[in-house]
Amino acid sequence: MDNSSLIRVSVFFSIFLLMAVLEALMPAREAVLNRKTRWVGNLSMVVLGALVSRVLLPTTLVGISVWAEQKGIGVFNLLLGSMPADVASTEQLPNGETLSNDSSQHLIDVALVTLSVLLLDMIIYWQHRLFHTVPMLWRFHKMHHADSHVDTTTGLRFHPVEIAMSLGIKAAAVVILGVPAIAIIIFEVALNGFSLFNHANVRLPQKWDDRVGLVFITQRLHRIHHSQAKSESNSNYGFSVSWWDRLFNSFTPRAAFSDETLPIGQKDVPAVKENASIKALLLQPFKSQ
Numbered sequence: 348m349d350n351s352s353l354i355r356v357s358v359f360f361s362i363f364l365l366m367a368v369l370e371a372l373m374p375a376r377e378a379v380l381n382r383k384t385r386w387v388g389n390l391s392m393v394v395l396g397a398l399v400s401r402v403l404l405p406t407t408l409v410g411i412s413v414w415a416e417q418k419g420i421g422v423f424n425l426l427l428g429s430m431p432a433d434v435a436s437t438e439q440l441p442n443g444e445t446l447s448n449d450s451s452q453h454l455i456d457v458a459l460v461t462l463s464v465l466l467l468d469m470i471i472y473w474q475h476r477l478f479h480t481v482p483m484l485w486r487f488h489k490m491h492h493a494d495s496h497v498d499t500t501t502g503l504r505f506h507p508v509e510i511a512m513s514l515g516i517k518a519a520a521v522v523i524l525g526v527p528a529i530a531i532i533i534f535e536v537a538l539n540g541f542s543l544f545n546h547a548n549v550r551l552p553q554k555w556d557d558r559v560g561l562v563f564i565t566q567r568l569h570r571i572h573h574s575q576a577k578s579e580s581n582s583n584y585g586f587s588v589s590w591w592d593r594l595f596n597s598f599t600p601r602a603a604f605s606d607e608t609l610p611i612g613q614k615d616v617p618a619v620k621e622n623a624s625i626k627a628l629l630l631q632p633f634k635s636q
Contacts, residue, residue: 421525
């Protein structure tokens with residue numbers, strides 16, 4: 348396991364355990380099915396998804412980033428490659444102080460990483476929106492929304508085919524943009540962490556939820572996205588920040604029902620044990636819709 352994977356796994360388990368404890372201490376809603384029934388299927392999806400991803404793409408997104416940088420492929424790599432070589436080790440500022448080229452390069456690197464993380468997050472927003480819009484893609488994403496209860500394991504419940512398609516989209520973005528490796532590590536850690544966080548079955552006090560929701564997607568805002576009402580589930584697509592939904596007119600601040608009574612799941616997928624099995628989850632996209 349390389350360092351980037353170790354970081355992701357460490358953060359993943361830390362946030363997962365924290366959210367699981369908070370769910371036990373301060374649950375927002377009562378589950379329809381018992382935890383064991385749902386968790387076995389949900390957790391199996393992330394394992395199967397990881398195996399499929401490794402088979403289809405033996406390397407990691409970080410490995411792809413390093414390769415693209417070495418080959419000078421991607422918008423950012425091309426831009427950096429076209430920058431003139433420094434002719435001096437320092438630059439004189441108007442106030443008489445000097446700025447080393449190392450400092451200038453550091454500022455460029457920070458700006459590039461920040462821009463890369465923001466662009467990747469926006470791409471995931473549009474990917475998510477696309478999976479709700481295109482019928483064939485929705486077939487696979489629907490399995491995620493068919494969970495009868497939303498908790499931190501729902502943030503891991505994605506069909507292996509959807510995970511493979513998402514990996515392909517992210518890999519293409521890394522190559523086309525020339526995303527630096529450190530930006531990928533930051534983005535992947537944030538994406539996984541926020542997915543566990545905003546699916547967690549916990550509730551912030553309303554005043555704090557409103558404040559946090561100005562920037563981030565809270566658990567309550569994301570539960571609206573899991574509503575059975577199409578007008579509500581086709582909103583709040585963001586996984587981390589709420590900016591994209593506000594910017595692209597897909598933000599829903601309040602549901603028609605209260606958070607406690609909001610109907611969650613899919614009407615045509617009853618909340619029964621049989622629909623939560625590993626086999627049922629894998630076969631669900633291939634049933635007549």
